[in-house]
Amino acid sequence: MINYIKSELYRVFHSKGIYIYIIVCNLLMLLAAVILFYFDKIEPTFPYGNAKFFYVNVVTAGLLIMVIGASMNMLVNSKQNKALNKISISFDTSVSSIYWGKFVVYIITFLILTIISAIVTVILGIAFFEYDQTALTNYLLSLINMAPVVFGGLALAHAINSFRVNLAIVIIIISIFYYQSSMFIELLTIASDKFDVIYNNSPTELLDTNFKNYVNESVELGMHYWIIGLILGLVFLTIGYLFYKNKEFTD
């Protein structure tokens, strides 16, 4: 599997895709910073020209980050890349090496994007706005809490995307699971209090709580984010693998 991961890393980092993601995501953050900075200068009563509000653009965008992450899965699971699997299989690379190897490469590329983007947002926050230690600390803690929840979404994207599924459908499934499902669980809580625990620990609620804590400047690292996120991620990946391991490479 190590050789497979190395070869995929070689392919991904010798292609434009990853660099386009890094440039576009960071340009969007730069644009957000410039717009807030501009309105802060021309509008004396503008309340959002500060680092805290600038960072909130990221903290509140859990679902958007997952959607961007899901689309990044195409770096390893596009139709063209799937066609290479046939050769890899005949080169005696195992199906499990392909499935798990691609996921490792996917997570590495996503981590690189997020680390660079996090550094860029911190720098932009400091460069454009008045330095706010509390906002910065809360922002970084929020990102750490968000990470495992987003990981679950990425795992779901990889599990679905390993098959011939349209990216739009992958995004819709992630949106339903990570956004709409909590509404369904909320309905169940009306029927019974027993569902409160599930509702409070649903990915949507976790992201929402994290956001509220950021706004209230009371973010704390939470183990439950990691437990829920990692369990969900592993369940998605395992279910995906159980289907994938019997796959035939005919197209």
Place this chain on the structure above:
Amino acid sequence: MNPVIEVNQLSKKFKHNYGLYPTDFKLYEGDICAIIGKNGAGKSTLFKLLANQIHPTGGCIKLFNIDGNKVNSQGRKRIGFMIETPDFIPNFNAYQNLHYFSIQRGVTNKEKIENILAQVGLKNVTKKIRQYSLGMKQRLGIALALLTGPDLLVLDEPINGLDAEGIKEFRDLILKLNKEQGITILISSHILNELQQLAYRFVFIEDGKIIEDISKEQLLNKGKQQLIVKVDSPDDAVRILEQNIDNIKYKVLHNKTIAIDPSRVESSYINKLLLNNDVAVEEFKMETTNLEDYFLSKGGSDND
């Protein structure tokens, strides 16, 4: 000689029908074996089973005379596959593509990759794969199959898209690999006359079943004389022949040509008969059947 591939009762059933019925087949070390059959006959199914791209419904594959799935995995490492036209990374050039797959196999040797590219005539080509012609992709596919110095090459339609010069180069390369390095070759192609020049053994496959397995010598012995007549109106010619010659054996070929078994009648009589009945004879010659004729005589077609 040791078998490098031994297939016992290997079968593959797709949703509604068999791609390959339970089949026994052996390929021996040093051989060049051609698999011949129409499209959909089961050639690619057999090759994909060997390459592990699809899973067998029944039976087993033994590679390099060692049994067991784990050993098969080791055996597969000694095989260079080219199944149909392989897909490559379109925004990479030939070297980068081979480098990618060589990392996967754990052997990254720049000099070796360049040597292989030189062998297939792609050494100094810097174009991206998306700009390649089909023939160039085929060459790269052959290079990929050679990448890890295999003991066995499994080549499915490797000369599709190659020009005449490319086909000759390919033939020379395959014969050289077989004679100088002892590499065993399993090959399929629609260009049957090319296979005749390459292979020592011919396996005919039809509707998922091996129907004949003969050596080159056996094929030559089976070769028989036939009278080739090209006429302006094949329908009229056939009618006249049937009316005048009892039990005549013939086959209407493409391009207004009829192949006639000359054992039952003098060829001069046929010529006279056609001319007397106002059928214009454009070509009239005796030929010995080749692989293509033999294949066609078995009801096959090389371009369907």
